[in-house]
Amino acid sequence: MSTPATPLTLAGRAVVITGAGRGLGAAYAAAVAAAGAAVVVNDIDDAEARRTADAIVADGGRAVSHPADITDWEQADRLIDRCVQEFGAIDGLVNNAGYFALSLPQDQQPEPLRRTIDVNLFGTAACGVHALRRMVEQGRGVVVNVTSGEQMGKTASAIYGATKAGVATLTYSWAEDMREHGIRVNAISPNAHTRMATIYEQFRGAAGSQNIGLAPELNAPLVVYLLSDLSAAVTGQVVRLNGSELMLGTHPANLDPVRSCDDWTVEAIAEVFDTDFVQRLQPAGVRRVRTEVLD
Structure with missing residues (x-):
């Protein structure tokens, strides 16, 4: 089931999208x-960012490119400011930029670990x-994080998974922080055959083949x-779209x-695990996880 959206659902909005070069x-x-939104296309790769922005403009849309390394506090600030200066406000942010590296724990090297974080x-x-x-200053806005x-x-x-779990927690907490300001914060958990999928396939071979055909x-x-x-009624949620499947996280x-005790001992904890928690x-x-909606 779906509800057709107005073609220009975001008319008059200005949105920053990070990691949008490809x-x-x-x-x-x-x-x-x-x-209908004006877009600030960010990527660490200037040429990729310009290519995406140019394609939008060629299709009749509004976009500017803004290369920046978002791991730099000041560059991240200037990226958001570019949207305000260029289009008068920032109505939306899509925190899409990401770094992906695979390693078993015993093989983990510090450089990719640090870069991923x-x-x-x-x-x-x-x-x-x-x-x-x-957004607080202007009294409106939406943030969409990517888990x-x-x-x-x-x-x-x-x-990688730990950083994405951290992003989910940012989403939950920011949603609560921003509720009184009328600003919404949600996260998406996308699935597609991208460079990340290719890296996973190279790492694990045939066992890592995934997301084939998901554009x-x-x-x-x-x-x-x-x-x-x-x-407008949705905030603090993680939503996953997996091909034909839409689901809430x-x-x-x-x-x-819960089990209660006034004086927990090792033996008492062991008993709870052996008789209750084990199940x-x-x-x-x-x-x-299946949930039921109660009337």
């Missing part, structure tokens, strides 16, 4: 522009903080929806029922 980011930028977590936080400051199914646990991607463009309608007023939570231990890895 792949998912470029697909988001094209869709956001087609929905810097881009995925620090860069997302830096752009978000600078954007949210301006990943990897945050649930997947072999050889612990560091980046399939994820773009979700971004447009979350940026638009159609999602769960939030971290403590399981009920409720949570499986690791990417999975789904």
